[in-house]
Amino acid sequence: MNATAPGLAPWPYPLWIAHRGAGHQAPENTLAAFRAGASHGYRAFECDVKLSADGVPFLLHDDTLQRTTPAHGVAGDRPWSELSRIDAGGWHSRAFAGEPIPSLEAIAAFVRRNGLALNIEIKPTPGLEAETGRVVALEAKRLWQGSAIQPLLSSFEPPSLAAARDAVPGLPRALLLDRLAPGWFELTQELGCAAVVTAYPLMDADVIARLHGAGLRALCYTVNDPAEAQRLIALGIDGIITDAVDRFSPAASGGMLLD
Ligand code: G3P
Ligand code: MG
Numbered sequence: 453m454n455a456t457a458p459g460l461a462p463w464p465y466p467l468w469i470a471h472r473g474a475g476h477q478a479p480e481n482t483l484a485a486f487r488a489g490a491s492h493g494y495r496a497f498e499c500d501v502k503l504s505a506d507g508v509p510f511l512l513h514d515d516t517l518q519r520t521t522p523a524h525g526v527a528g529d530r531p532w533s534e535l536s537r538i539d540a541g542g543w544h545s546r547a548f549a550g551e552p553i554p555s556l557e558a559i560a561a562f563v564r565r566n567g568l569a570l571n572i573e574i575k576p577t578p579g580l581e582a583e584t585g586r587v588v589a590l591e592a593k594r595l596w597q598g599s600a601i602q603p604l605l606s607s608f609e610p611p612s613l614a615a616a617r618d619a620v621p622g623l624p625r626a627l628l629l630d631r632l633a634p635g636w637f638e639l640t641q642e643l644g645c646a647a648v649v650t651a652y653p654l655m656d657a658d659v660i661a662r663l664h665g666a667g668l669r670a671l672c673y674t675v676n677d678p679a680e681a682q683r684l685i686a687l688g689i690d691g692i693i694t695d696a697v698d699r700f701s702p703a704a705s706g707g708m709l710l711d
Contacts, residue, residue: 463669464601465569466496467685468702469693471674472513473497476695479544480520481511482551486562492697496569498606498673501556502577503584508532509556509591512540515577519543521553528577556588560595571693573628574607574616585612589620606649613643626671629654637662647671647690652680660687 473485474492481499489497500513505528517523521538532555541551556572563570572592576584585607592603606626607613613625626647627640632654640648647669650659655672663670671691675681681692681700694700 460664460667460669463690465571465604465691466494466702467690467692468494468700469496469498469569469571469671469691470494470697471498471693471695473499474695474697477697479541479548479551481513481554482540482548483554483558483562484541484548484551486559486568489697490566490568493701493703494697495567495702496571496691497563498571498573498693499559500573500575501584501588502528502575503580503587504532504535505529506531506533507587508535509584509588510535511554511556511559513575526577528580556591557595560592564596564599569601570603571626571691572603572605574605574609574612576607576609576612581609581611582615585609585615586619588612589616589623592623593620604647606647610639610643613645617644626669628673632659637666640668641666649673649691649693652684655684655687655689657687660689664688 470489472480474489475485477488478484486497499511501509501511503509512527515526517527520543521540523538535553538553539550540553541548574585574588596602602623604624604626605616606628608628624646626649627645629636629650648663649671652672652675660670669690672684673693675692675694676696
């Protein structure tokens with residue numbers, strides 16, 4: 453945690469964040485992946501959330517089901533009663549066969565009961581950007597009521613962040629960037645974001661100084677290379693999203709390497 457950075461408001465999230473749960477050790481975006489990350493000492497997690505046809509927020513990265521389940525087609529076209537019965541674990545390995553697609557509600561129960569922090573990436577089915585942002589924010593508010601650490605809502609989609617802001621202004625938001633297009637900084641401010649999460653090659657001393665100078669936090673995805681992790685930590689990065697939960701130990705001195 454980088455809560456004491458000079459001139460910056462406290463930041464409640466740990467530095468190390470397991471990507472898609474811990475989506476290499478176990479099937480991504482399932483409860484099993486969260487358990488795997490927690491068993492490696494991770495206290496913060498990122499996951500991808502979209503809406504079922506009947507408006508239930510659930511975890512899945514892709515728009516479609518075929519990469520990570522035996523089903524096919526657009527996930528958001530199906531009601532939650534169908535999605536909740538699909539095997540999201542067997543594709544990864546036999547040990548996880550039958551692992552279900554989780555609702556955001558199920559993940560909230562796990563992270564709250566275990567005192568973990570969550571970064572919810574709003575990953576809308578195309579065409580549902582604003583609706584997904586609105587519903588996810590309202591559901592996050594309901595599920596984390598009374599919690600000391602609120603979830604961080606992030607998205608590549610500005611309309612999702614704008615709708616989340618309008619629905620629940622008090623929840624922290626972060627703009628995800630896979631390139632630094634002209635106007636990215638102004639857009640971050642317009643959306644009232646507390647942080648920016650970039651692809652890690654984009655993050656350098658200038659970007660971090662600009663963000664910190666405006667009171668914003670700087671995070672990166674998806675850092676699996678030790679040299680890159682060391683570079684970013686030396687620059688003062690506030691969050692590192694990683695798949696490599698078996699290589700990077702949040703508990704180790706400086707949060708670094710197991711090998
Ligand atoms: O939230 C950071 C990262 O997850 C963004 O990329 O494609 O893995 O969702 P992706
Ligand atoms: Mg993601």
